[in-house]
Amino acid sequence: MNDTIPELMRHAARTYGDREFLRFPDASLTFSDADARSDRLAGALIDKGVRPGDRVAIMMDNVPGWPLSWLAILKAGAITVPVNVRYRAADLEHVLRDSGAVATITTNEHAPHIPGTVHTLDSLSGGTARNVPVRNDDVANFQYTSGTTGFPKACMLTHDYWLRTAQVVVDEIGLRDDDVFMIAQAYSYMDPQWVTLVCLMGGIPLVVLPRFSASGFWASAREHGATLTYVLGTMPLLTHKQQPRPDDRDNRMRLVLCSGIQPALHRTFEERWGAPWRELYGSTESGCDLMVPVAAGETVGTGAMGVAPPGKEVVIDEETGEILIRGVPMMKGYWNHPEATAHAFRGGWYHTGDLGVRDAHGYIRHAGRIKDMVRRGGENISCAExxxxxxxxxxxxxxxxxxxxDELFGELPKAFVQLRPGHEATAETVASVIEHARSRLARFKLPAYVEFVEEFSLTPSARIEKRHLLTPGRDQRAAPAIPVDKEQT
Structure with missing residues (x-):
């Protein structure tokens, strides 16, 4: 295995040369193209003053510049800070300030909204390739995650972390020369990044869709001859809700990797599209922790999340039922949060915040969560933020x-609000509060429902006791909850 991501890119360029590597709607790059272009971008960044260990943010849509910038930042010995293009003032400012990013690489459409030093792709041209030493245990990414408490924190992910994460998938799915991987998630998330490395390892094309489209996903799979894909969150259910078509099974897909397959629909998914679906469980902090073997058809519909891959040990805490992880890959810790790091790794195990049970066959199934967060489809929302x-x-x-x-998203965020004296608990007040939040947060973080309370029940440490807010058996969407205008969320 190559020791660093730049080494992997160079090895792929030498080995696969003119084979297609990245396929976008209006561009196609070979392995050699990607290596040469990321070399020039790296040189341009160095010319702009970027030094090893500096943090450089990327904020752009799914365009070729995203993976090329990622490779370039790493070739310059710097650290990438992926930024969601849907971020607004508050969440964008938090990530850039907390990471200490020296600059942000973006495209012309996003540049006006980004504070600090901004480099557009157009301005990074004419650089000369440099040989900057990079080590296996150097941090490659500050990958922000909602974690278990508080504001999003940066997981420090090394080159070794990324390469091991990709290698686990490569070893399990058995890449073929005629494979084509297709991805529809935003590149700022984990998945397109490790999938990019999978394709570098196997010398196969990666089809990058601009965004996920429920009506167009399987049409794109047919158009591009995709044989592999990874989906999560609401994506499976949204595609399933599309009207069945006679050509649903007319595709080359041989495997769908998915996180959070609904057990009751698992077999239906496989029968409709004619491909096995296999569960993959992990986190930003720990990479891939559980995976269902491709041949394990007996797990369909059981909710099994798999078994630990080589290098990982996964147990269920006997007292709490929490899923605990140790082994490699694993993050180096949370940037600027030594206390949170110590808490997450107490007792020598990474505490996932997820509850699990082990079945008679040794597979672990998900049994709930103890994190202070909301998982809206595939998005993690920090309650504290x-x-x-x-x-x-x-x-x-x-x-x-x-x-x-929520039937579609799995969970939706609901806000309980205590008003200051002199303000009325009305729909107009809800609209004002949501409008305030909408200019500061990504839309997926906005509450879907708001309910006013006279006061909160507090713990001895003066924290809100959230468990008292969700009365068993009560529909939390019914009055007195006020639904937020869908156009605002």
């Missing part, structure tokens, strides 16, 4: 965000 923004509204005294069940 949203609460902080809500309480900045002049009418809000205190706020608590909780997850409520």
């Amino acid at each position: 949203v609460e902080s923004v809500l309480t900045q509204h002049p009418a809000v005294l205190s706020a608590a965000l909780v997850p409520i069940p």
Whole structure:
């Protein structure tokens, strides 16, 4: 295995040369193209003053410049800070300030909205390739995650972390020369990044869709001859809700990797599209922790998340039922949060915040979560981050965000709000609070429902007792909850 991501890129360029590597709607790059272009970008960054260990943010849509910039930053010995293009003032400012990013690489459309030093792709031209030493245990990414508590924190992910994560998948799925991997998630997330490395390792094309489209996903799979893909969150259910077509099974897909397959629909998915679906479980902190073997058809519909890959040990805490992980790959820790790092790794194990049970066959199944967060489809939402923004509204005294069940998204964020004296609990107040939040947070973080309370029940340490907010058997979407205008969320 190559020791660093730049080494892997150079090895792939030498080995696969003019084979297609990256396929976008309006561009196609070979392995040699990607290596040469990322070399020039790296040289341009160095000319702009970027030095080893510097953090450089990337904020752009799914365009060729994203993976090329990622490779270039790493070739310059720097650290990548992926930024979601849907971020607004508050969440964008938090990531850039917390990471200490010296600059952001972006495209012309996003440049006006980004504070600090900004380099557009057009401005990074004419650089000369440099040989900057990079080590296996150097940090490659500050990958922000909602974690278990508080504001999003940066997981420090090394080159070794990324390469091991990709290698686990390569070893399990058995890449073929005629494979084509297709991905529809935003590149700022984990998945397109490790998938890129999978394709570098196997010398196969990566089809990058601009965004996920429920109506167009399987049409794209047919168009591009995709044989492999990875989906998560609401993607499976949204595609399933599309009207069945006579050509649903007319595709080359041989394997769908998925996180969070709905057990009741698992067999239906396989029968409709004619390909096996296999579960993959992990986190930003720890990479791939569980995976269902491709040949394990007996797990279909059971909710099994798999077994630990080589290098990982996964157990269920006997007292709490929490899933605990140790082994490699694993993050180096949370940037600027030594206490949170120590808490996450107490007792020598990474505490996932997820609950699990082990079945008679040794497979682990998901049994709930103990994190203070909401998982809206494939998006993790930090409750503390949203609460902080809500309480900045002049009418809000205190706020608590909780997850409520939803058929499509799995969970939706609901805000309980205590108003300051003199403000009325009306739909107009809700609209004002949401408008305040909408200019500061990504849309997926906005509460879907708001309910006003006279006061909160507090713990001895003066924290809101959220467990008292969700009365068993009560529909949390019904009155007195006020639904937020769908156009705003």
